[in-house]
Amino acid sequence: MAVETFSNRLAAQLAAKRHLCVGIDPHAPLLADWGLADDAAGAERMGREVIAAAAGVAACVKPQIAFFERFGSAGYVALERVLADAREAGVLVIADVKRGDIGSSFAAYADAWLTPGSPLEADAMTVGAYQGFGSLSGAFDLVRDHGKGLFVLAATSNPEAREVQRAVREDGRMVAQAVVDDALAFDAPHDTHVNSIGVVLGATLNLADFGIDVTLPPAKPALPVLAPGFGHQGARIEDAAHTFGGLGWALLASESRSVLAGGAEGLSDRVRVRAETIATALTVSKG
Numbered sequence: 320m321a322v323e324t325f326s327n328r329l330a331a332q333l334a335a336k337r338h339l340c341v342g343i344d345p346h347a348p349l350l351a352d353w354g355l356a357d358d359a360a361g362a363e364r365m366g367r368e369v370i371a372a373a374a375g376v377a378a379c380v381k382p383q384i385a386f387f388e389r390f391g392s393a394g395y396v397a398l399e400r401v402l403a404d405a406r407e408a409g410v411l412v413i414a415d416v417k418r419g420d421i422g423s424s425f426a427a428y429a430d431a432w433l434t435p436g437s438p439l440e441a442d443a444m445t446v447g448a449y450q451g452f453g454s455l456s457g458a459f460d461l462v463r464d465h466g467k468g469l470f471v472l473a474a475t476s477n478p479e480a481r482e483v484q485r486a487v488r489e490d491g492r493m494v495a496q497a498v499v500d501d502a503l504a505f506d507a508p509h510d511t512h513v514n515s516i517g518v519v520l521g522a523t524l525n526l527a528d529f530g531i532d533v534t535l536p537p538a539k540p541a542l543p544v545l546a547p548g549f550g551h552q553g554a555r556i557e558d559a560a561h562t563f564g565g566l567g568w569a570l571l572a573s574e575s576r577s578v579l580a581g582g583a584e585g586l587s588d589r590v591r592v593r594a595e596t597i598a599t600a601l602t603v604s605k606g
């Protein structure tokens with residue numbers, strides 16, 4: 320039997336044509352919209368409802384730590400409960416924590432979010448490589464030995480990021496492009512269909528501006544691409560195939576506010592409709 324790694328669990332989701340990543344972002348106005356208090360209990364309730372709606376429909380969920388951290392330790396307890404629900408329901412979790420530091424400190428972040436049995440254990444986490452791709456090496460053993468995953472920020476959806484991410488390095492490549500190359504070059508022995516290290520690419524962007532060639536065929540194993548920017552930030556799921564081209568094979572289309580708005584009632588329907596729309600958009604392009 321195949322080992323239960325992030326990589327092969329994600330591959331199974333993609334084989335089932337699941338490409339939606341539902342963001343768990345308990346913004347204050349959204350909690351009000353749901354009739355919930357703007358506190359840790361409200362955030363927990365929203366998170367647990369999302370897990371229930373996403374199970375068996377979406378590819379994964381992505382809790383954004385900032386919206387839990389604002390409640391201090393109570394927010395962490397709330398998030399731990401949401402993560403426990405996800406584990407029980409078998410829902411893949413990308414912890415949106417955007418960590419990065421010198422190697423020794425980064426390793427401690429990786430321990431917190433990726434060590435099996437940790438109260439904050441997730442399947443993968445978002446990280447920044449602006450202290451060098453090698454500074455992430457403290458997570459590589461967790462990836463290789465415990466089947467965890469990383470998503471490295473490459474070209475992010477916010478417009479302010481361009482001047483940093485399009486900067487040209489000494490080797491002539493743009494920063495974003497080099498992050499994609501480094502992620503592709505990472506090898507874990509269990510990466511049969513999908514790489515354990517993926518990248519974050521904003522759906523709002525023209526990726527060619529960042530030196531990223533989407534006309535190339537999918538890599539083998541495919542590079543997972545976490546793509547925020549759909550919905551509230553303006554990118555349309557219908558354009559996903561055009562935006563991501565050959566990088567669409569392992570695309571995770573992430574939506575938070577556009578799915579969460581409207582309250583708990585109807586959440587399952589909104590998740591299902593988004594999941595079907597992205598599956599159709601990518602199936603058409605895969606032919």
Ligand SMILES: O=C(O)c1cc(=O)[nH]c(=O)n1[C@@H]1O[C@H](COP(=O)(O)O)[C@@H](O)[C@H]1O
Pocket residue numbers: 342344381383415445474475476477519520521547548549550551552573574575576577
């Ligand atoms: O890493 C991320 O998830 C991320 C990267 C990026 O480039 N842009 C981006 O919006 N995000 C996150 O994705 C979510 C987007 O939320 P919505 O705009 O409400 O769908 C937020 O949690 C952001 O922090």
